Amino acid sequence: xxxxxxxxxxxxxxxxxxxxxxxxxxxxxxxxxxxxxxxxxxxxxxxxxxxxxxxxxxxxxxxxxxxxxxxxxxxxxxxxxxxxxxxxxxxxxxxxxxxxxxxxxxxxxxxxxxxxxxxxxxxxxxxxxxxxxxxxxxxxxxxxxxxxxxxxxxxxxxxxxxxxxxxxxxxxxxxxxxxxxxxxxxxxxxxxxxxxxxxxxxxxxxxxxxxxxxxxxxxxxxxxxxxxxxxxxxxxxxxxxxxxxxxxxxxxxxxxxxxxxxxxxxxxxxxxxxxxxxxxxxxxxxxxx
Amino acid sequence: xxxxxxxxxxxxxxxxxxxxxxxxxxxxxxxxxxxxxxxxxxxxxxxxxxxxxxxxxxxxxxxxxxxxxxxxxxxxxxxxxxxxxxxxxxxxxxxxxxxxxxxxxxxxxxxxxxxxxxxxxxxxxxxxxxxxxxxxxxxxxxxxxxxxxxxxxxxxxxxxxxxxxxxxxxxxxxxxxxxxxxxxxxxxxxxxxxxxxxxxxxxxxxxxxxxxxxxxxxxxxxxxxxxxxxxxxxxxxxxxxxxxxxxxxxxxxxxxxxxxxxxxxxxxxxxxxxxxxxxxxxxxxxxxxx
Numbered sequence: 001x002x003x004x005x006x007x008x009x010x011x012x013x014x015x016x017x018x019x020x021x022x023x024x025x026x027x028x029x030x031x032x033x034x035x036x037x038x039x040x041x042x043x044x045x046x047x048x049x050x051x052x053x054x055x056x057x058x059x060x061x062x063x064x065x066x067x068x069x070x071x072x073x074x075x076x077x078x079x080x081x082x083x084x085x086x087x088x089x090x091x092x093x094x095x096x097x098x099x100x101x102x103x104x105x106x107x108x109x110x111x112x113x114x115x116x117x118x119x120x121x122x123x124x125x126x127x128x129x130x131x132x133x134x135x136x137x138x139x140x141x142x143x144x145x146x147x148x149x150x151x152x153x154x155x156x157x158x159x160x161x162x163x164x165x166x167x168x169x170x171x172x173x174x175x176x177x178x179x180x181x182x183x184x185x186x187x188x189x190x191x192x193x194x195x196x197x198x199x200x201x202x203x204x205x206x207x208x209x210x211x212x213x214x215x216x217x218x219x220x221x222x223x224x225x226x227x228x229x230x231x232x233x234x235x236x237x238x239x240x241x242x243x244x245x246x247x248x249x250x251x252x253x254x255x256x257x258x259x260x261x262x263x264x265x266x267x268x269x270x271x272x273x274x275x276x277x278x279x280x281x282x283x284x285x286x287x288x289x
Numbered sequence: 290x291x292x293x294x295x296x297x298x299x300x301x302x303x304x305x306x307x308x309x310x311x312x313x314x315x316x317x318x319x320x321x322x323x324x325x326x327x328x329x330x331x332x333x334x335x336x337x338x339x340x341x342x343x344x345x346x347x348x349x350x351x352x353x354x355x356x357x358x359x360x361x362x363x364x365x366x367x368x369x370x371x372x373x374x375x376x377x378x379x380x381x382x383x384x385x386x387x388x389x390x391x392x393x394x395x396x397x398x399x400x401x402x403x404x405x406x407x408x409x410x411x412x413x414x415x416x417x418x419x420x421x422x423x424x425x426x427x428x429x430x431x432x433x434x435x436x437x438x439x440x441x442x443x444x445x446x447x448x449x450x451x452x453x454x455x456x457x458x459x460x461x462x463x464x465x466x467x468x469x470x471x472x473x474x475x476x477x478x479x480x481x482x483x484x485x486x487x488x489x490x491x492x493x494x495x496x497x498x499x500x501x502x503x504x505x506x507x508x509x510x511x512x513x514x515x516x517x518x519x520x521x522x523x524x525x526x527x528x529x530x531x532x533x534x535x536x537x538x539x540x541x542x543x544x545x546x547x548x549x550x551x552x553x554x555x556x557x558x559x560x561x562x563x564x565x566x567x568x569x570x571x572x573x574x575x576x577x578x579x
């Protein structure tokens with residue numbers, strides 16, 4: 001029964017990982033920017049929600065604020081950090097270092113302002129009940145799965161049916177051709193950043209309700225999103241989501257066989273193996289060496 | 290006060306070695322490793338165990354540390370030969386996270402969180418010597434080696450690989466060997482720095498070899514200027530004196546110094562990348578492509 005309990009817990013974590021990873025993959029696929037500050041969007045959204053929740057604001061307002069701050073942060077990063085760097089032909093490492101710098105600043109500012117260590121938004125949603133003998137589930141489990149499913153459905157519809165979504169996929173495939181068709185790749189990049197960062201917000205809110213946040217959580221989330229994007233195959237949102245889900249499940253199920261400190265290392269062994277032996281990931285196209 | 294300054298100078302020399310060797314990988318070969326602290330740690334554990342179990346000979350400790358770190362640099366060289374760019378950064382991040390767990394869990398070799406304590410003072414040929422002298426000597430030798438290498442044909446090959454890998458390959462350069470050698474040199478140097486660190490502190494634990502440390506060393510290289518001889522050294526001195534300088538400012542509570550330091554160098558990294566990507570001492574023309 002412990003195994004089932006771990007599996008269900010893993011599914012919940014995995015659904016949230018899938019959301020953030022999908023946001024990261026959307027940004028990376030469309031704009032080719034390795035948005036290493038994606039975890040900072042997550043941290044900011046989670047902490048803003050916590051602040052509003054603890055001050056007695058209604059939950060929907062907190063969620064809205066979380067989505068707004070994540071989106072705003074992503075758009076600001078594209079507008080004020082990545083765009084200027086790309087204007088003077090900065091390589092990927094320049095982008096990576098700049099993003100890493102921002103995430104360090106956000107992590108430490110949040111730590112100084114909100115204190116270090118775990119904080120949880122206390123809610124009835126996270127109160128677990130026994131559904132099967134020795135298996136406990138909280139309503140937030142169903143909420144997480146439902147939110148992830150609805151958002152993936154909506155994202156899929158947007159990318160295939162809406163003109164802007166189709167344009168985003170075109171940007172991912174050939175950014176020069178986008179300009180030839182008279183579309184602005186800058187505006188589309190902003191859209192990619194807005195959408196991708198917004199996807200991190202619901203995951204951050206749900207994490208704040210269940211396991212809680214600490215100031216370094218963005219780091220972990222970022223590494224998982226990156227691992228999921230690469231394992232899933234760059235350019236494939238489905239791959240990133242699936243890999244995020246499996247990483248969450250694996251991280252939890254591994255507890256059945258090993259001590260908890262190996263959980264994170266297990267994800268990175270998988271990542272390392274994929275990079276060595278199958279760099280194009282599960283669903284990706286072959287990449288140039 | 291002299292003891293305080295000597296301690297700071299020793300640490301500056303040790304981190305100078307770390308930054309200078311990482312610069313060989315990042316600045317010359319274009320291998321963007323965020324796992325330098327792993328090899329720093331391997332060297333520190335190797336040097337410490339040697340001093341604890343056999344003889345506290347500093348030269349032997351540095352040699353063994355260089356061999357261990359240089360040998361295991363294969364873990365970093367393999368992905369460097371397979372993939373480039375974002376993928377390699379991801380692979381080195383993965384390596385760093387795995388190594389941190391291993392360092393914490395392999396208690397027999399590393400002492401885990403408790404670390405290795407009571408590492409004896411360094412000796413050379415039976416005489417006790419201050420680590421400052423050893424560290425400065427090692428730093429000078431490594432800078433000299435880097436300078437000679439950068440001027441020679443090997444340095445040109447590395448820069449050619451960094452700027453245009455296919456062109457270098459077309460000219461008949463053995464890219465795999467050059468990359469592996471650059472990584473091995475960088476990691477062996479980090480190992481030497483690790484052995485010196487262990488002998489200097491006479492205590493090591495996993496907290497000195499985490500991702501934060503790798504990022505700190507990377508920040509030193511970048512702030513100073515990638516691909517320059519003196520840039521990484523300047524970066525090491527600047528970033529190390531930052532916490533010391535901050536502790537003299539009365540309005541920052543002592544518990545927040547670490548956070549303020551990280552905010553300052555995080556912001557410095559971002560602003561430098563936007564306005565001066567080549568670093569403080571870097572050449573603007575070459576830095577743009579890095």
